[in-house]
Amino acid sequence: MTVSQPNPAAEGALPPPRAERGVIGWLRFNLFKDWRSSLLTVVAAIAVVFALFYGLRWIFVQADWGVVAELGGRIAIGNYNTVDSCASQNCFWRPQAVLIGFVLILGMAWGVAGKGMTRNIAIGAATVISLFAFLPYSWEEMGMDVRLLLAANLPALGVGWLLARYTPLSTYLRISLLAVAWFVVSMVLLRGITGAPGLQPVSVNNWGGFMVNLILAVGGIALSLPIGILLALGRRSRSPVVRLRIPLGNLRKLKLSLPIVKWLCIAFIELFRGVPLLALLFLSQYLLPLALPEGFFLTRIPLLRTAIVITLFSAAYMAENVRGGIQGLHPGQAEAARALGLSGIRTIRLITLPQALRNVIPAIVGQFISLFKDTTLVYIIGVLEVVEIGRSFIQGNIQIWGGADKEYFIFVAAIFWIFTFGMSRISRRVEERLGSDSRARN
Amino acid sequence: MKLIRRKDPESRSPLDEIADTRGEATEPSDEIIICRDIHKWFGDFHALRGITTTVRRSEVVVVFGPSGSGKSTFIRTINRLDEHQRGEIIVDGRTLSNDVRNIDAIRREVGMVFQSFNLFPHLTVLRNITLAPMKVRRLTGDQAEEAAMDLLVRVGIPEQAHKFPGELSGGQQQRVAIARALAMQPKIMLFDEPTSALDPEMIKEVLDVMREMAGTGMTMICVTHEMGFAREVADRMMMFDLGRIMEEGPPEQIFDDPQSERTKLFLSQIL
Ligand SMILES: Nc1ncnc2c1ncn2[C@@H]1O[C@H](COP(=O)(O)OP(=O)(O)O)[C@@H](O)[C@H]1O
Ligand SMILES: [Mg+2]
Numbered sequence: 001m002t003v004s005q006p007n008p009a010a011e012g013a014l015p016p017p018r019a020e021r022g023v024i025g026w027l028r029f030n031l032f033k034d035w036r037s038s039l040l041t042v043v044a045a046i047a048v049v050f051a052l053f054y055g056l057r058w059i060f061v062q063a064d065w066g067v068v069a070e071l072g073g074r075i076a077i078g079n080y081n082t083v084d085s086c087a088s089q090n091c092f093w094r095p096q097a098v099l100i101g102f103v104l105i106l107g108m109a110w111g112v113a114g115k116g117m118t119r120n121i122a123i124g125a126a127t128v129i130s131l132f133a134f135l136p137y138s139w140e141e142m143g144m145d146v147r148l149l150l151a152a153n154l155p156a157l158g159v160g161w162l163l164a165r166y167t168p169l170s171t172y173l174r175i176s177l178l179a180v181a182w183f184v185v186s187m188v189l190l191r192g193i194t195g196a197p198g199l200q201p202v203s204v205n206n207w208g209g210f211m212v213n214l215i216l217a218v219g220g221i222a223l224s225l226p227i228g229i230l231l232a233l234g235r236r237s238r239s240p241v242v243r244l245r246i247p248l249g250n251l252r253k254l255k256l257s258l259p260i261v262k263w264l265c266i267a268f269i270e271l272f273r274g275v276p277l278l279a280l281l282f283l284s285q286y287l288l289p290l291a292l293p294e295g296f297f298l299t300r301i302p303l304l305r306t307a308i309v310i311t312l313f314s315a316a317y318m319a320e321n322v323r324g325g326i327q328g329l330h331p332g333q334a335e336a337a338r339a340l341g342l343s344g345i346r347t348i349r350l351i352t353l354p355q356a357l358r359n360v361i362p363a364i365v366g367q368f369i370s371l372f373k374d375t376t377l378v379y380i381i382g383v384l385e386v387v388e389i390g391r392s393f394i395q396g397n398i399q400i401w402g403g404a405d406k407e408y409f410i411f412v413a414a415i416f417w418i419f420t421f422g423m424s425r426i427s428r429r430v431e432e433r434l435g436s437d438s439r440a441r442n
Numbered sequence: 443m444k445l446i447r448r449k450d451p452e453s454r455s456p457l458d459e460i461a462d463t464r465g466e467a468t469e470p471s472d473e474i475i476i477c478r479d480i481h482k483w484f485g486d487f488h489a490l491r492g493i494t495t496t497v498r499r500s501e502v503v504v505v506f507g508p509s510g511s512g513k514s515t516f517i518r519t520i521n522r523l524d525e526h527q528r529g530e531i532i533v534d535g536r537t538l539s540n541d542v543r544n545i546d547a548i549r550r551e552v553g554m555v556f557q558s559f560n561l562f563p564h565l566t567v568l569r570n571i572t573l574a575p576m577k578v579r580r581l582t583g584d585q586a587e588e589a590a591m592d593l594l595v596r597v598g599i600p601e602q603a604h605k606f607p608g609e610l611s612g613g614q615q616q617r618v619a620i621a622r623a624l625a626m627q628p629k630i631m632l633f634d635e636p637t638s639a640l641d642p643e644m645i646k647e648v649l650d651v652m653r654e655m656a657g658t659g660m661t662m663i664c665v666t667h668e669m670g671f672a673r674e675v676a677d678r679m680m681m682f683d684l685g686r687i688m689e690e691g692p693p694e695q696i697f698d699d700p701q702s703e704r705t706k707l708f709l710s711q712i713l
Contacts, residue, residue: 340553340626344542
């Protein structure tokens with residue numbers, strides 16, 4: 001195509017009004033259009049300046065971040081590596097190995113994705129983690145071993161990238177499977193194995209810090225979507241039904257078709273959505289053990305019970321999101337698939353679900369985010385997750401750290417915000433990627 | 443652009459492969475669709491009130507009539523998108539029943555084209571066409587793609603193969619929908635107002651494809667109000683009203699000598 005050809009569509013087309021062009025034009029048009037918008041602009045500008053001034057002054061001058069430094073590694077892993085939990089050994093390396101594994105997998109994702117958001121996240125995360133190796137603690141407080149394992153994250157990222165580039169581990173599917181496998185291995189590694197040298201068991205009840213929030217969130221996110229999809233499909237299904245034939249005397253029968261699966265799904269969804277998560281967590285804590293046999297593993301591991309409750313709670317919401325997505329589809333989509341001879345299951349898998357999920361990505365990611373934040377609720381069963389580890393520490397040392405709650409909570413809030421902001425950015429990107437091709441004209 | 447192709451034993455196209463994988467249900471009889479006294483209710487509403495008719499192989503039937511008269515419902519009962527509650531439908535020797543495998547077998551032989559196209563917006567044009575042949579007829583990806591490209595050439599838009607439906611005009615989308623249905627090598631094609639959602643300049647391109655298809659000997663039931671097309675292509679026309687076939691006959695009779703007052707009135711309104 002040549003540029004010099006006159007474009008017939010351009011004939012009679014005019015440039016946009018002058019007021020909307022250039023920086024001045026933009027300002028005039030958007031901020032100072034009339035006296036009302038000018039007033040609002042000025043008031044808002046003053047508010048922003050004040051907020052920035054006091055906010056930054058507090059963060060950099062007035063706040064005492066000593067509590068964060070004092071807690072240090074406990075923010076990440078709680079009391080995992082204390083004499084109480086891991087008596088005769090030093091267990092710090094186990095959570096660190098888990099982290100390195102995930103950074104390696106992140107590197108592989110980068111290797112497959114190439115440039116773009118995945119690369120930025122991968123490099124950013126690994127760099128920040130590696131920089132922790134240079135925190136200005138004394139050698140007694142933070143040993144060489146800890147620092148080396150932290151610094152190892154950046155090379156691990158590179159190894160992951162190379163693996164994705166030069167080995168068959170170069171598809172998203174394989175990497176995802178690897179991530180799932182590593183998650184399982186991580187649980188074993190963190191828990192330890194009785195009798196294995198160097199892997200002294202650490203009771204799950206002693207797990208803590210941000211590690212617990214992440215484990216609950218990752219496990220919950222990975223499981224609640226598939227469970228939610230099944231629940232949504234179950235709720236819409238009319239089969240299988242239980243057919244009852246109740247004889248009513250001479251040859252007359254009452255025939256009933258009971259959509260059992262549908263009812264069970266509705267009951268499950270409405271039950272979990274209708275009760276506050278906190279109440280469900282308490283119930284899992286005090287009621288469930290009574291209903292389970294003595295010594296059953298669920299009765300011994302409170303954290304696992306909360307993990308299940310959080311996942312199911314989230315799955316119930318997920319089910320409604322997915323159902324909304326399915327109902328938003330034109331019924332002609334499924335009809336066209338069925339008319340082509342595709343089976344019901346294939347229609348769902350190939351036509352209905354991909355479109356339904358794409359349409360409700362924002363709701364799904366919103367649910368992921370709220371699940372992630374809800375993981376802080378496990379404090380009620382005494383788990384020292386990231387908020388509680390600091391709160392209990394401050395409570396326990398009230399003479400020294402009495403006023404430091406606000407610094408700690410703001411610190412934790414910032415961590416959560418960074419993660420959730422990242423999640424919503426990723427979701428936006430996924431949405432764009434999936435939407436740009438097929439929605440161009442619809 | 444000629445849809446008909448002589449069967450040449452030397453040159454086999456992937457479409458022939460599909461034809462080979464298809465088991466005949468029974469002896470092919472001349473009557474490919476038999477409807478006996480079909481009734482259909484939506485709740486209390488009696489939508490089909492006893493439809494009895496027979497469609498022969500290669501016959502082109504045009505169905506018309508006022509809105510809400512049950513035209514869509516009628517053709518949708520033939521591939522079980524709507525379930526009839528009384529009467530009997532036999533398609534290509536198979537009696538429609540609730541057996542899922544039976545329904546799927548019939549749907550494989552019956553293609554359908556909708557007023558609103560219903561292309562799958564998350565799949566490319568090519569993938570829209572190859573999906574069912576690969577999943578249902580078990581063609582390999584290469585076979586299915588070759589066949590799909592053949593069909594796209596025949597409906598005149600091979601260059602759109604790798605676009606998404608949302609990037610096509612309405613007429614192009616409907617032609618893709620026709621290609622998608624044909625890719626399953628159906629014995630019968632059902633059309634439910636295929637041109638009603640199209641701008642005038644696109645109607646012709648779709649009707650051209652349908653006209654060619656009729657020339658290949660495809661059995662077709664078309665719900666349409668394109669009366670020029672009907673007069674030219676239809677072997678028989680059916681006027682629907684209030685869930686019944688009000689009048690039925692060759693186009694000459696319907697247009698030039700309609701027997702029923704309703705038909706006369708309706709035609710005078712739309713012509
Ligand atoms: N799914 C449905 N539920 C209830 N009523 C329906 C449904 N589908 C069609 N109908 C009704 O059945 C009648 C016939 O519809 P239809 O076959 O679509 O008519 P046509 O295609 O001739 O315009 C209409 O009155 C319509 O309102
Ligand atoms: Mg209709």
